[in-house]
Amino acid sequence: MNKEKRLEILTRLRDDNPHPTTELNFSSPFELLIAVLLSAQATDVGVNKATDKLFPVANTPQAILDLGLEGLKSYIKTIGLFNTKAVNTMKTCQMLVDLHGGEVPENREALEALPGVGRKTANVVLNTAFGWPTIAVDTHIFRVSNRTKLAMGKNVDLVEQKLLKVVPKEFKVDVHHWLILHGRYTCVARKPKCGSCIIEDLCEFKDKTEL
Known part of the structure; x- marks a missing residue:
């Protein structure tokens, strides 16, 4: 994909959603960190249902520790893999x-040292809580990047590296959210809704659908 086409894709996504953010409910870096930890192999909707009850009761590290392991489990038991996540x-x-x-560190190394926190979770926290130009590549971003040919790679790390290289600075903070939302609602896995896609004419996916 050439530079001009890539720039137009990003411009359209920005114009359609100028101030994107995560669909996880949070009001502090700590709440975001816990929500992202709980979101692995789970939907944001499912996580929000649990944290909407948990956070009014315990939304600091010490408050969750005071709940105890079984107390925490009682709030998140509807989420997949809740035992390990607890x-x-x-x-x-x-x-x-x-x-x-008791604070969430604004530091990648310190974040990735936390149990259950990998590069993707650290990227989400650094980006969404602290405004860093990081790009957390999940299955949605991986699919959209490869399908459109915006940034191709055989695994999430390669796609992340390519996106960081080709996405202009002005788009870096928000591109992670645009691509996730695009993959979640338009460029869906089984049958993408190409007919209602705002970047269909720019996308280089060969098997477009009419929807």
Whole structure:
């Protein structure tokens, strides 16, 4: 894909949604971190249903520690893999209290040292909570980037590297959200809604649909 076409795609996505953000409900970096931890192999809707009940009761590391493991599980038991996620959440909260004064560190290395936090989660927190120009590549972004040929790669790390290279600075903070939302609602996995897509004429996907 050439530079001009890529720029037009990003411009259209920006014009359609000038101020995008995550669909996870949060009001602090800590709430975002916990929501993202819980979102692995789960929907944002499902996570929000759980955290909408959890956060009014416990939305700091110490408050979650005070709930205890079984107490935390009672709030997140509707989320897939909740047992493992509960353990990681408790360990993460303990590390935040012990090492970071109960605050979420604005530092990639420190974030990735937390249990259950990998590069993608760290990217989401750095981008959405702190405004860093990071790009967290999930299955939606991977699909959209490869399908449109915006940034092709055989795995999520390669797609991330390509996006960081080819996306102009002015779009970097928001591109992660645009591509996730585009993949979630328009460029869906099984039958993309090409007929109602705002970038259909720019997309280089060969098997376009009429929907």
